[in-house]
Amino acid sequence: MTKINDIFGKDLTVLNVGLASMAKSVSDQGVKVIDLDWQPPKAGIPRLRTTKSGVSMDAANQEVVSRIKGGKAVLVGMGIARAVIPGMHDHMILHAGPPIEWGRMCGPTRGAVMGALIYEGLAQDEEEAVKLVESGTIEFSPCHHHHAVGPMAGVVSPSMPVFILENKTFGNRAYCTQNEGLGKVLRYGGMGPEVYARLKWMETDLYPTLDRALQTLPNGIDIKSLIAQAMHMGDECHNRNRAATSLFLRAIGPALARTNKDNEVLAKVIEFIDRNDHFFLNLSMPAGKAMLEAAEGVEGSTIVTVMARNGTDFGIRLASMPERWFTAPAGKVQGLYF
Amino acid sequence: MTKINDIFGKDLTVLNVGLASMAKSVSDQGVKVIDLDWQPPKAGIPRLRTTKSGVSMDAANQEVVSRIKGGKAVLVGMGIARAVIPGMHDHMILHAGPPIEWGRMCGPTRGAVMGALIYEGLAQDEEEAVKLVESGTIEFSPCHHHHAVGPMAGVVSPSMPVFILENKTFGNRAYCTQNEGLGKVLRYGGMGPEVYARLKWMETDLYPTLDRALQTLPNGIDIKSLIAQAMHMGDECHNRNRAATSLFLRAIGPALARTNKDNEVLAKVIEFIDRNDHFFLNLSMPAGKAMLEAAEGVEGSTIVTVMARNGTDFGIRLASMPERWFTAPAGKVQGLYF
Numbered sequence: 001m002t003k004i005n006d007i008f009g010k011d012l013t014v015l016n017v018g019l020a021s022m023a024k025s026v027s028d029q030g031v032k033v034i035d036l037d038w039q040p041p042k043a044g045i046p047r048l049r050t051t052k053s054g055v056s057m058d059a060a061n062q063e064v065v066s067r068i069k070g071g072k073a074v075l076v077g078m079g080i081a082r083a084v085i086p087g088m089h090d091h092m093i094l095h096a097g098p099p100i101e102w103g104r105m106c107g108p109t110r111g112a113v114m115g116a117l118i119y120e121g122l123a124q125d126e127e128e129a130v131k132l133v134e135s136g137t138i139e140f141s142p143c144h145h146h147h148a149v150g151p152m153a154g155v156v157s158p159s160m161p162v163f164i165l166e167n168k169t170f171g172n173r174a175y176c177t178q179n180e181g182l183g184k185v186l187r188y189g190g191m192g193p194e195v196y197a198r199l200k201w202m203e204t205d206l207y208p209t210l211d212r213a214l215q216t217l218p219n220g221i222d223i224k225s226l227i228a229q230a231m232h233m234g235d236e237c238h239n240r241n242r243a244a245t246s247l248f249l250r251a252i253g254p255a256l257a258r259t260n261k262d263n264e265v266l267a268k269v270i271e272f273i274d275r276n277d278h279f280f281l282n283l284s285m286p287a288g289k290a291m292l293e294a295a296e297g298v299e300g301s302t303i304v305t306v307m308a309r310n311g312t313d314f315g316i317r318l319a320s321m322p323e324r325w326f327t328a329p330a331g332k333v334q335g336l337y338f
Numbered sequence: 339m340t341k342i343n344d345i346f347g348k349d350l351t352v353l354n355v356g357l358a359s360m361a362k363s364v365s366d367q368g369v370k371v372i373d374l375d376w377q378p379p380k381a382g383i384p385r386l387r388t389t390k391s392g393v394s395m396d397a398a399n400q401e402v403v404s405r406i407k408g409g410k411a412v413l414v415g416m417g418i419a420r421a422v423i424p425g426m427h428d429h430m431i432l433h434a435g436p437p438i439e440w441g442r443m444c445g446p447t448r449g450a451v452m453g454a455l456i457y458e459g460l461a462q463d464e465e466e467a468v469k470l471v472e473s474g475t476i477e478f479s480p481c482h483h484h485h486a487v488g489p490m491a492g493v494v495s496p497s498m499p500v501f502i503l504e505n506k507t508f509g510n511r512a513y514c515t516q517n518e519g520l521g522k523v524l525r526y527g528g529m530g531p532e533v534y535a536r537l538k539w540m541e542t543d544l545y546p547t548l549d550r551a552l553q554t555l556p557n558g559i560d561i562k563s564l565i566a567q568a569m570h571m572g573d574e575c576h577n578r579n580r581a582a583t584s585l586f587l588r589a590i591g592p593a594l595a596r597t598n599k600d601n602e603v604l605a606k607v608i609e610f611i612d613r614n615d616h617f618f619l620n621l622s623m624p625a626g627k628a629m630l631e632a633a634e635g636v637e638g639s640t641i642v643t644v645m646a647r648n649g650t651d652f653g654i655r656l657a658s659m660p661e662r663w664f665t666a667p668a669g670k671v672q673g674l675y676f
Contacts, residue, residue, distance in 0.1 A: 229580075233581050246588055249588055249591065253591070253609075257607075258605040260598065263596055264596065267595035269595075270595055273588075
């Protein structure tokens with residue numbers, strides 16, 4: 001925890017200088033605010049253009065934008081998390097958002113962790129899973145510390161198959177599991193036999209089928225290009241992925257047929273993808289990761305390259321300081337719940 | 339030919355009453371125009387609301403619109419033209435647009451006719467094809483006289499496989515060949531070994547593969563629903579069919595896998611569809627036909643249910659008189675040529 005995070009543990013009285021709406025959002029949360037009626041002077045204040053060490057922020061940001069725009073995310077293959085994700089090991093569980101310990105995890109994230117341990121065979125049931133975690137033998141680590149991303153709880157356990165995306169311009173890679181679909185699924189914290197059975201099928205049937213097909217495509221599948229097309233077809237590639245999922249199935253279709261070993265397995269694979277328009281989400285997210293991570297490490301840049309939450313904390317990271325998380329409590333989303 | 343069509347054979351002097359732009363479009367074509375400066379009186383002229391026999395045109399049009407909107411076009415199967423298209427026989431060639439004899443056909447339509455006769459094995463080459471046609475043994479008939487539609491030249495010959503669309507609300511059917519793709523293809527009047535080889539492959543590989551899959555889908559594939567979705571994904575389903583072709587492949591994908599007999603054939607089928615975004619055109623057109631034809635035969639309706647051209651003539655038909663073509667010369671399209 002950095003010093004700035006320590007502040008939020010204490011009772012605060014906030015002094016607001018400027019926009020009244022910022023004072024309101026603080027007082028709405030029951031925090032005392034002194035709202036100072038102040039406007040910035042119209043002239044005489046130079047714009048902050050350089051860092052303390054004299055690096056031009058505009059130049060740094062231009063470099064970052066140029067790297068992001070120059071990135072090219074290609075699906076180059078698949079693998080099992082423990083074998084392909086850097087730093088992954090048999091007792092590690094990756095999760096969404098900034099670092100968090102078990103005690104502070106929200107319900108759905110805990111559910112996903114317990115479910116993953118049962119799926120892994122490390123625990124027989126939820127109680128055993130909790131005991132295992134509390135014994136300290138499980139190491140938790142953010143996906144983002146391993147070039148990975150995960151939707152919702154974002155839990156990745158060692159046996160899970162993952163897509164491997166490569167940024168062809170810069171050579172870096174990013175990883176993401178296969179999307180389970182909607183409803184009672186691990187990434188929403190869902191536990192139960194049907195969840196583990198689906199995850200197992202994704203490991204024994206879905207993954208080998210897709211993997212065999214991908215191995216016959218020497219150039220992989222250009223995910224950035226599919227995203228560009230899908231954006232013109234109504235997708236925003238996070239909560240709407242219908243076009244992109246369709247285009248992906250077209251792109252991999254001939255290879256799926258050529259490497260087919262069992263008609264019924266192939267039919268179920270196509271059905272699984274067809275019935276889950278979010279299938280492409282787990283390709284668009286690592287594509288974004290692969291392209292943004294290549295832009296990190298540019299001193300002086302103010303551009304955010306990571307925005308992620310674990311259900312308890314929300315965190316960002318900057319291109320100029322990619323090792324550092326800036327976190328705050330994850331607010332309750334004002335939206336339509338189901 | 340009706341009397342109104344006879345007029346266009348003679349030199350004309352046109353008297354234009356009203357909109358000056360109509361006079362201009364006539365004079366632009368080198369025809370003499372007398373442009374009368376006239377405006378309709380503001381009141382006192384009753385709107386024409388009934389036919390001579392007293393039928394309400396508004397009521398008739400409402401009935402037609404209600405039938406069109408109530409239609410539901412479903413792909414229910416496939417078949418060979420000679421076996422499934424009503425009125426088709428071994429020496430019949432269907433074509434796009436209103437009726438036309440060989441002597442008045444434009445180049446691309448003639449090319450498509452000659453190509454079709456060679457593909458059928460009725461002629462060895464173009465010269466033989468022309469002789470065969472001129473001998474009078476080939477009967478030409480518009481697709482629209484057989485519940486069929488065809489893009490561009492719209493040539494359908496007896497051995498060609500066709501999609502069978504059924505309007506589930508009214509029970510009528512419509513027919514259309516499989517789309518060949520862009521480039522040198524029969525529907526643009528393309529002739530040559532590669533054109534015939536592709537048509538043959540579509541008959542021996544593409545058709546049986548799709549047909550086997552469709553036979554396992556008791557409810558067929560709801561084409562109207564795919565069109566509705568594709569319209570929200572940037573397609574207009576005539577010149578842009580990328581979303582609809584993708585959605586169709588998703589819809590038939592699992593059945594294609596289940597009925598697969600040869601991986602390489604299936605791969606080529608998926609590749610063929612993937613490489614031709616217009617594949618869905620030959621499903622959207624008969625879907626439109628199936629839904630519009632069910633609205634025909636309503637006395638007094640002024641709604642156009644057919645608009646079609648054969649390269650020489652453009653023709654329309656009305657819901658109230660579906661047996662009658664109103665034709666005019668097909669103008670040269672003002673557009674981008676390739």
